[in-house]
Amino acid sequence: MKGSVANPMASTSNSARPGQSTSRIITSLLAIIPLLASLAALVWGFFFLRDIQLANDSNIPQAITVLMAIVWGVGGVILLFTTANFFIEQLSDNWVRRLQPVLFVGPAVLMLVWALVLPTIRTLFLSFYDEASINFVWFENFKFVFTNDAMLVVFRNNLMWMFFGTIFTSSAGLLIAVLADRSKFESFAKALIFMPMAISFVGAGVIWNFVYSVKPVNEPQIGLLNSVVVFFGGQPQAWTAFFQPWNNFFLILIVIWLQTGYAMVLFSAAIKGVSSEILEAARVDGATELQVFFRIMIPQIMGTIITVSTTVVIFTLKIFDVVIVMTGGQYGTSVIATEFYRQYFTYNNNGVGSAIAIVLLVAVTPVMAYNLRRFAQREVF
Amino acid sequence: MKKAIWQTIALLVVTAMLLTACGSPAPVATEAPIVATEAPAVTEAPVATEAPAATGTLLERAFAGEFSGTVVTATGPFVDADAQKFDATMASFEEATGIDIQYQGSKEFEASIKASLDAGNAADLIDFPQPGLLATFVAQGKIMDVSQYLDMEAVAANYNQSWLDMATMEGPDGPIMAGIWERVNGKSLVWYPKKAWDEAGYAIPTTWDEMTTLMDQMVADGSTPWCIGIESGAATGWVATDWMEELMLRTTTLENYDAWVKGELPFNSPEVKNAAEVMSTIWADQYVYGGRASIVETSFGDAPLPMFDADGPKCWMHKQGNFITSFFPEGSVGGEDYSFFYFPGKDEAYGKPVLVAGDIWSATNDRPEVMAVMEYFTKGEHLKVWMEQGGAIAPHKDADLSWYGNDIERGVAEIIQNATSVRFDGSDLMPGAVGAGTFWSEMTNYVSGATELDAALSNIDASWPK
Amino acid sequence: MKTNKMINSFIINGVLAVICLCWTVPTIGLLISSFRDRIDINRTGWWTIFPHKDWVSVEKIKPGPEVDRNQPMTFEGITATFEELSKGIETNNLRIKWIGNRRVGYLDVQKYSWTAATNFSFENYKQVLAGADYTATLADGTTVTERGDNMSRAFLNSLAVAIPATVIPISLAAFAAYGFAWMKFPARKMLFALVVALLVVPLQIALVPILRDYVKLDLNGTFLAVWLAHTGFGLPLATYLLFNYMSELPRDILEAAFVDGASHFTIFTRLILPLSVPALASFAIFQFLWVWNDYLVALIFIGASPTNQLLTQRLAEIVGSRGQDWHLLTAGAFITMLLPLAVFFGLQRFFVRGLLAGSVKG
Known part of the structure; x- marks a missing residue:
């Protein structure tokens, strides 16, 4: 056959x-x-x-x-x-x-x-040449990348991005997709969650400045977060500048806000692909909603879960615009892509800039390998 | 099979129709590239070199209409209103010479200029606000030596020597004159809300001691003296480096300042550390609106706004370059609502130094019309319209003080003229990795309290390219 | 059973409503701010436009110069020092507070009552849409006001860039995804590995090499240049997503089609493409949004050509050389997001349930 x-x-x-x-x-x-x-x-x-x-x-x-x-x-x-x-x-x-x-x-x-x-x-x-790409310097640039203190902070930040960004984006997207699927206001709710996707990064920067902004102690706060903090008797904080490295988390929050719409759309399409007869059959057999979700829904949409996590992992590894717009990579929030941009374009250091980009490529090999294994398991005609 | 043949025929008919339909406008397409290759002076350049004896300098020949019909492209970091003013100030030149100057600014100047220079399609003229950045491209041999094309005696007569020195950079084959200074920006200025200031009866401080007394007076009066903000996106911290430079000029010799900028005097030397400590005495909780912590989070553009608060000034002094007036509330009038004084010197021995920044134009192409425009930049009169409209201060000696459209800028120009010494913004001269990198970020870390002063200064030293 | 269902639906809708609110509040803040001027934005939070209780000034007393501010002073029957007055003194329903500096300040008599900020205008939108006003003084002393470019041309240009830059990569990727999923050919695995690996390449490294090619082809500054660049940058994700979707389509449908003698091209266009509409629509939205909101690629490849400027470039310029007009971004962000939202609502119906119900296995 x-x-x-x-x-x-x-x-x-x-x-x-x-x-x-x-x-x-x-x-x-x-x-x-x-x-x-x-x-x-x-x-x-x-x-x-x-x-x-x-x-x-x-x-x-x-x-x-x-x-x-x-x-x-x-x-x-x-x-x-x-x-x-x-x-x-x-x-x-x-x-x-x-x-x-x-x-x-x-x-x-x-x-x-x-x-x-x-x-x-x-x-x-x-990446094997010096800053003006004239002399061959072997692994000098890589040595710099892996020993420089500032670069180590960059790698730590990227790990934070990858870990928190992926987990929260995927789970929030899945949760909302499932909830919306069973709600009467599905399209309205999805539109609201999706809306941030339509906003440019620059626009998102302005929006979140109105959330994180800080004013002196005795002045009225114009940042939403600080006004809440002050209302409950706390001290206003500079969320994106202080508390290193946790200030990264406040930047990650922005990406979760932006990208959950993406995860939600894909999960939503997958959930709609799950046969409602199977779900109904399970419910008739007396399975609780949680059981239906974890035993039937999750395995059915596993492919989409992997797709979404992979793309979000890669997106967070490459994260650039949000950091540039919010902090410009200052206050210990620099990530690989912004550091590449800074070394290559601002400092005119082709060598180190390129080495950083290569490290990024190598860093993603495990994710890639996993996806290829799944690919290999697929049969083709 | 039959179906396939019918499909073939149908497709043939469609393509034939397509081709005939496209047939008529086709000549436009073939003509256009010819126009495109003709337009630049490629054909005219030989003419120019053939007849070098024509008459006088390139600029004179340009005014004689020799380069009429040519196009000179230009790029730089200024956009919007500033780009309009540039167009306006060049309009009379374009009219008289027939040279079309096409300026297109870019907000991501550093990236776009490196990309276009690397790819080989950079604009003919590039405006650099940071000579340090220009120096990297000069070292790569991508910038023309203007001294080969212009009458350097005339240029030297119209500029202070220090400007010429700063435009001389190390190319692959020795030092070249990498560009022409067009506009300057005075930095050692302290802005204050004049109305309330006069009402409160504060006196303009002329010495460092008077200034510190005034600061304490203001604190005693229940307000904070300084508005300071260093947040500026990816460039956060540059305001702090300006302060450092001001204090270096006021606490040590010019030789030390120059050595520091060149990387010969390290950041962790006692001189630099002392300057940072003097700065910290002002950048203290009681003297800065919102306290020291808010400095890092306040955008440099929003920093002066509390001076103009509807409830009266919340802070009284703001040190910044003359460009800052465009951030003041709309409708505020220079000389009435706000004014400025010279940021006083600290030590008699070091005189009245003035910190400046500026824009230097460089050429990537030596076509005669390009160099004619460069020559025009060496004349103060080319800035006249811009000076009238405000926003530009000329470094040229032949620029007349009466050309300034407002007293504020005339005053700034006077301060620069009266200075005992003028030094250029050091961070703009340092290598990018320091001047646009660690110097910014480490000062930010120091001010925010994330790093101790000694560690911050040593970190900057460590990042200086060997 | 029925009440159970109602409680369930109540919980679901309630949780959903809370999440949606959290997601929307920041944007509402921007929307409100876009109608306020720069000084207001900087002084009070956007939520102060809602009625709330606060100390509202009822009377301002300007002490004369004869008042000795270093001694306790008496106002409204209250005697207090400057320091005490600065903190504010409450009596009955009133608060008396010294505002500002000891020398030039004034006394504010305040009452705790309902208030709301009401200073709104369309000025930000007007400046963004119609172009900012530039006032210039001419040599003879007269002032001329010039109006900057309006947005309509930039809007058209963005459209001309975004539509092909969405359709072209999707078409290429759909063909390629089908090829990887359902065709047998040498080096298939290697090529697919390449696609997945390229997912992670940051586009910033490709800018200079591509620009070099464009310079040789004299292509810089054209829409074509931007389409091709976006096609290249968008292809890995498009191929990856569409492959994942197409390879999970039930194989019996395809087998049946092959048995009927259909060719790959027919199966692809007649069977797979219609079945893949949800995936195509999802990716179309993402690619469209990405291109629409992109600034860096446009800057590098269109940069020098004023007539072909895109919306994002226009917006970046409106902010001014030093970012002094950043408050205009509040309005600008809303104007630029209108079209993407319309696209989303337009394509949303493709995600409806039942399109694939029962036909897809995990």
Whole structure:
């Protein structure tokens, strides 16, 4: 069964007669024309859009340019995939089998190699050179990264981010998804939880300044948290500046607030995928709600739980904007990405900056390996 | 199979239609790149070098219309209102020469400038607020030596030597003149709420002792003398480094200051530590609004606001550069609602030093029209419109005091002129890892109490690039 | 049984309401602040706009210069020193308090009563939407007020960047995810490992190399440049999420389709894509939000071209060179989040129950 499914065209190809091969060649030749034509149209559009945007004196209204840009970008991808597939499917089955994966996976892999793989390799090279990327310095940069006190604080902070950020984001997202699923106000509640996702990091920075802001003791507080503290007779505190390292937690709180919407949306979709008959059956058998949740729901959505935790772990490892906006990495809140940015762009130290980025890559290997193991367990046709 | 053939035909028809539909505007597309390559002076540059004997300097030739139709791109950290003022101040030049100056500021200046210089598409002219940052790029050979293109005698005649010295930086093939100073910012200024100040009958302190007496007087009167805030996002702490520099200038010799900036006098030396301790006597709970702890959390821009509180000033003095007036409440008038005095010297022996910062323009390209603009920057008159509108103080000798649009800036310019010594913001001259890194963060840690002074100073020393 | 259910639903809705409130309060604070001016924002908390009980000034007494402030003073029948007055003295329903400095302060007679801050305006929104006013003084002494760029062009540009930068990576990723999940080809595992590994690459390291390529192609400053960059940066997550979803689709559906002789392309477009709508919609939202709110990528690749500036760049400039107008961000944040919220509500119906009910196994 499996074998025949692996090449779906097999059954048809067996019945192909020799007389058809010439017509196949002709159709293949004809079929390449749409592909070439769409390629040509896209290339033309590329130059047109490029030049129209770079020319200062173009008299085409911006709205038209924008519309054309959208049509080109969105239509181009669809057109290219369709015509390329059309061409491939005219070829012999062997070629279909060989080329179709290339068509499906190729464009994405090409983009990734260009946008991320090559820069990563370049970064790896730079990490062995000095700050101006002139002299080869072996592992000097890595030695600095692992012995410098400030860098050790950075790693500690990232661990805090990864640990607290992931646990709280995932569990809050799951809790809300489950609650919302059983509430009449589902879409309203989900919209409220999701709302922070729509806010830019800069906006989020302003919002949380109104929560954490501190004013002198005898003045009215404008930060929500301090006004609550003062109301109950406490002293106003500078939450994000003092109490190192626990001030990191107040930054992590912002990301939990921002990202729970993400976790909730994915969990919600997964929960809706769980067959309601199974749940009902369990309830009829007398299982309590908690049992239903832990024995049936959780195993059913395990895949999503892993997906969400993985992406949140990676998100917190790469955390950048929130820290930059809230503290700029000061007060002992610097993390790997902000430290890379600072070393590379502010201090102009290509070597140490690159070394930090490489450490980040290596740090995530366990997460990656776990995901790959799951991938390997999946059967493929 | 039949279906496939029909599909082929249908697709062919569609593509044919697409192609014919696109056919008509196609010439636009082929024309555009030609225009694009023609526009810059690539074609005109040889003309310029062919006829060097034309007449006079690049600037004169520019005014003669020789470079008309060329485009010079510029970038820098200033945006919004400041960018408008820059456009306004260059408008007459653009009109007279036909050179189109396209300025585009960037809020993440450091990142965008490094990225574009590394990638090789930087703007022709770059405005650096930190000479230390410029020096790194000069060392990488990415900046033009302007002394090759400009009449240096004329330039030298229009600037104090110290400005020229600060613009001379070490390139890969020896020292070069890396740029032209355009605007300066006086820092040794103390702002006060004039109305309430006069009503309270406080006198302007002219010496350090008078100032400390006044501070105690204010405390006795039930208010706090100073408004201080050093929070500034990723740059938190720069206000503290300004104070450190002021106090270095007031407690030790200029030689020591220069050695300190160059990294020859370490931070944990007695001189630097003494300056930090003097600073701490002012940055004390009883003298700072909100107490020392609030310094770290108060944004530098919001720090002066308590001076203008509706209930009367909650603090009375705020030391900051002249740019700070744009943070004062809307509608407050210089000379009426607020004014400033010179942050007094501490020791007769060290005179009346003034701390300044400034913007230096550098060129990444030696096309004649680019250098013509650079030459224009060496003339005070190019800033005239900006000076009238406020927000710019000229380092040029030929800039007239009467050009300033308001008395406040004229006064600042006078203070700079009357100074016994002028020194540039040290942190802007230090290597980025210190001047825009540990000096900021360690001062912040010291003020917040997270680190002891000795440890903080030693940490800064440890981070100085070898 | 029925009462039990009601209690249950009450608890569920109650807990949900509390969580939602916690989640929303910070945003409400921003919304309220966006209608207040900078000085008010800095002086009192945003919640003071709600009626609350506080000491409200009923009378201000300005002591004349003849009053000796170093000795006990008598006001309203109360005799006290400056220090005592600064702390405030309560009598009956009134409090008398010295406000400010000994020399220039005044006495405030206050009553404990209901009050609310009511100073609202649309000024922040006006400045953000219509562009700030720049007042300049000309050489002849006249002042001219110039209006900065408005937001409509930046809004259009952001749209032109965000839509393709969402659709392109999703299309590429959907094809790739299907390929990884349901096709057999050499180096499959290795390539997928690559995708997962790239999840963690911080995009900051890619900025300079990509910019270099763009300089060679003369692509800098165009929307195209930003789409391609965002496509590259968004692909790993898109492929990873869509793969996880597609690989969990029931294999019997696909087997049946193959037996019927359908090709991979047909199965993908006719079967898998419709089934993957929830995952596609979820990722579409995230990618759209990410692109819409991105500043760094736009700054590096569009940077120098004023006509193609995006909303986030415009916002960053409104704040001013030194951030002196940060209060405008309160309004700006709301304006920029309108469209993403609309997108969310537009796509929310794709998450409804039953779309996949019973058809997906864990």
